[in-house]
Amino acid sequence: MxxxxxxxxxxxxxxxxxxxxxxxxxxxxxxxxxxxxxxxxxxxxxxxxxxxxxxxxxxxxxxxxxxxxxxxxxxxxxxxxxxxxxxxxxxxxxxxxxxxxxGLQAIINYLGYIESRRTLMLMVVIFVYVMVLGQMDMDLRFKTSFYTFRFSGFELVSIPVIFFILRFFWRSTILNCFLVSTGIVVFLAVVFRDGFQILLPGSG
Amino acid sequence: MFEMQEILTQFAIAFQPWMIWVCLLGVTLGILWGAMPGLSTTMAMALLIGLSTGMTQHVSVMFMLGVYTGSVFGGAISAVLINIPGTPDAVPTMMEGHQLAKRGEGGLALGTAIMGSFMGNWIGIILLIAFIPAILFLALQFRSWEMFLLSMWGIAICGSMSAGDSPIKGWISGWIGLLISFVGLDALHGVPRFTFGVRMLEDGISYIPLLIGLFGLTEILKVLPQKSPPGIPSEVGRIIPPMKKLLTYSRAAFRSGIIGTIIGAIPGAGANVASFLSYDIGRRRASEEERQKWGKGSYEAIVCAEVANNANIGGSMLPTLTLGIPGNAAAAAILAALEMKNIVVGPTIQTENPGIIYFIYIGLIIANFLMYGMAIALIKPCVKLFSLPRTLLMPLIIPICVMGAFAVALNYFDVYLMFIAGIVGYVLHRFGFPLAPMVLAVILGPLADVNMRRALLVFEDDHWWSILIDRPIGTVLVIIVIYTFYDGIFKRGKE
Structure with missing residues (x-):
């Protein structure tokens, strides 16, 4: 600024x-x-x-x-x-x-800075993330003999949002962004849900 | 006899292998978090509260103490090696340590920082143990009027200490926090206040989502959009904590430890103020020969800064545990974690939660030893971590903010609150308002509100001035509150 x-x-x-x-x-x-x-x-x-x-x-x-x-x-x-x-x-x-x-020029100047635009965009994306996750109520379970795999609304919404933010800010390849976003969201979900027995948002 | 038995019981609980593991996990996460530029101690504490919701009382306390101890030190690693302080209090360490790293003495600089942190923690813990009984005794003499004044002083001094030469901004931030704390059903009459017909607001605004929003989401909004290249790590070299060298600086270390603890005990003044002040005093007190080295790579300066910011931990726990007034924003997160586990902090902590204070002492000691070991072990992996760009790391914190805010009460409304707090925090930051006074006020607001009205009711039939002169402790506190505002307006404001 x-x-x-x-x-x-x-x-x-x-x-x-x-x-x-x-x-x-x-x-x-x-x-x-x-x-x-x-x-x-x-x-x-x-x-x-x-x-x-x-x-x-x-x-x-x-x-x-x-x-x-x-x-x-x-x-x-x-x-x-x-x-x-x-x-x-x-x-x-x-x-x-x-x-x-x-006057109006101040707003135009503010939006002229790349950092300002990136901040506003980030706010909008996080707002959408929070709103959509709030509407989610889903918890799919896939039972196997050794572990019950779960896929809830949290993973469903978080993976694409984090993918989008990574793609925009990190600017790595689509595959890298996809792997990182999926990996970290699944890791966090497993740690919170299975490790610490904490219910996740969007999982009903 | 009973107390001895209690201490032994808490020893037995704290030294269970599972507890040590949890503390180790906390210390490790704390060091890594603190080492990452842009991720502050308070942010680590605020976000990891969510992770502690699924833990039992003792485990949760041990985990949070580990995170606190680890993250305060962690800032020094990136400060020395990549010339970017992991946490704001590591700036003095960065100024001196990076100069040494450029000369190939990075390992020795970090070793000095580790030893300084270890020693600082010890000084803080010893002073905490020494002063808690006296402050608890004093706190038990406090009635409603004194508790009200103490809460208001806490918010006022936090505003002054956070905002530097513009204390008025700190006070405004605190007073806005007070207004937020009034939201919900009034504790005396059950009247809804500032709820605007929203039923979800009748329970009041929980300060944990607020803490996560203000210190988690706000940080993301501040840091992620900035374009910043990753730092290039300097050569680490061999890390040998130099005990002999530190002994030559023992006087400076002792002085810095006392400064750090005292600063920690003042609400709103955290590790940042402690390390800056100690660095400045250290420079004035250093020998002529040593003073020449300051700013160009001085080991004594590193000792001053690191001892002070780590001694600050013990100091910040003093008002948190005895009065329920957090010493700084990170201690507010500890307070939140304790209250979430139904531990009532304040003057009655010993009677309502027998033994928990001893457990906290032991927890801090264990965390300090683990910090010493893990700091040495983690320095080289941290160098690898620094090559990761912030644009990769910061987005990964967003789901942690959401999960943390939700986990506290399993109420999605708290996630909305966290989001709003994040946006408000960002706007306040852009306008130069500090955020810590707001959090402190949200915590202390209900205490101030109820106690003020109770006190006024008690003095209802007396002359108006009797409330000011009838209670000596109250009178002293009134003078302190008035002086705090006077100092802010007429002294610091003019500077």
């Missing part, structure tokens, strides 16, 4: 050399004034929404035991934090920098 100035490792090395505390997850290098501006608005709206919902919960006996008491306080503090984030970003970068917007 254009805004991703340096990688996490680079930022970590820089902070180590300077002896600056960056925190456990140190996300500052990923941030930008525009992102912080959007975040402060979304957080404030979330706070207001939480407060409205909290008030709607009513007070069964006394205000002190009201189910919405802490949610209300949490919502109110979120609004204060959103204001704090806004003020901090404004002080650091100025209002002009915060409000600078390319």
């Amino acid at each position: 254009a805004e991703e100035k340096k990688s996490r490792i680079e930022a970590d090395i820089e902070s180590l050399e300077k002896g600056i505390f960056t925190g456990e997850e140190g996300g500052e290098e990923r941030s930008s004034p525009r992102k912080d501006f959007i975040a402060s608005i979304v957080v404030a709206l979330l706070g207001i929404f939480a407060m409205i919902l909290a008030v709607d919960l009513g007070k069964p006996e006394s205000l002190y035991t009201a189910p919405g008491l802490l949610p209300f306080v949490t919502g109110a503090s979120l609004i204060l934090m959103a204001i704090g984030l806004f003020v901090k970003t404004k002080r650091r970068y100025g209002l002009e920098e915060m409000l600078k917007s390319d």
Whole structure:
């Protein structure tokens, strides 16, 4: 991304050399004034929404035991934090920098990066995987004298999805992708189902 | 007498061959996982909880302790050999170790890291054993008001420690987590909160799918689309853990062990902060001659970083076991695994689960010895593993995320939650918000909510200020909470 100035490792090395505390997850290098501006608005709206919902919960006996008491306080503090984030970003970068917007161009720019497109595609594929697997209810058993082979909805959906993701990201041959996806899904299914006696999703 | 008998019973359970095997499996998986660039300790812990659902109580605890111990060390292998830290806390080890590897001293650098990790684990375990009775005694004096304040402080300090110079973002992440924790039936009145008529939400949001989504799926979305060539491993050479060499750095090791343990005990500050801080202090304290080597390949620097991030394990278990407040995101996964096996952590852990604390001590000691052996054995196979591209490895984790989220309650709704958490985690990451405070808040939210209302009810007939001054421990905690926010807003924020 254009805004991703340096990688996490680079930022970590820089902070180590300077002896600056960056925190456990140190996300500052990923941030930008525009992102912080959007975040402060979304957080404030979330706070207001939480407060409205909290008030709607009513007070069964006394205000002190009201189910919405802490949610209300949490919502109110979120609004204060959103204001704090806004003020901090404004002080650091100025209002002009915060409000600078390319409108639709920003989205076009975002989609212009190959990483962004790959991320969005991955999200869609995982979404489809989760939704389809949720509809599955199948567990076929093939009994032999020494072992009962099972083929459930989990294997049926997981193999093609992992195959597709491997083919797209790994870019190996069709045979390699097929062998790896089948091998790993069957291995995981056997370990979870037979080794640890855990029911698999999509297997009824 | 009773305690001695209990310790012996736990010894007998922990030293069963099956337990050792399970711990070995955990340590091996942990080292391999930690060694793979992009796969963090928390991710390993979050995903392997699913695998532990089918295990019995003791087996599950032993397995998770093995994974934790192994994965913290594993990061050092790729850091030294391919100049990519397996876990974020291995960055200082990478800076020094890879320089040594380029000079053909990779084996010695890794040997130092192994010995440092081994020693760090020992310091963490000893301090854990030494301080647990005192903290448990203190924790038993806590009432509702103190528990509420402690929970809120946990979330606030986690926000501060996770987000570095932007603590406000850490707090926002924690407060969003609090809102998530309110979803479900209210514990006092049974009123549905934030459920929007969805019956599945009435049971609340389980934090295990959330943990898997935030630290598993989010990582996949972050790492998989990036184009990154596999690292080229440096020559390993002979790996001899240099005991004599380490003895020359014993002062630095001891200091780093204490730093690592203390940092581990602070909620939200994990192995990353521990190794960075210890590295920085180590550099300031090093002799002039040694300081010249820092950044160019210093064994003392490796000792400082590795001792600290491994001592962090024992430190993080301290608040987790005594107060039910995880020391870091990985400890939150341990807490989840314990609660899944009906082990109630917190001040009453000794009475409700007699012996489990001793079992955890013994488990950590066994895991440490196994880590030492397996680390030496696995370094060369790991070099082969590094030649595998991330684009091959990361997709294989996707079904593990799905299976892990489902296995916890055999409820597919949790898989949807895991997916949503993954997307939300990715968006928050892109906006520079840390994720650990959110998980911590989801765990601590119900505790804070119920205890706050109970405390207010107890003080209902008194003056409003009596809640602030009538209970000394509460008063101290109020000051600490206020200071945490003051420090974040007026000191660190300005930096």
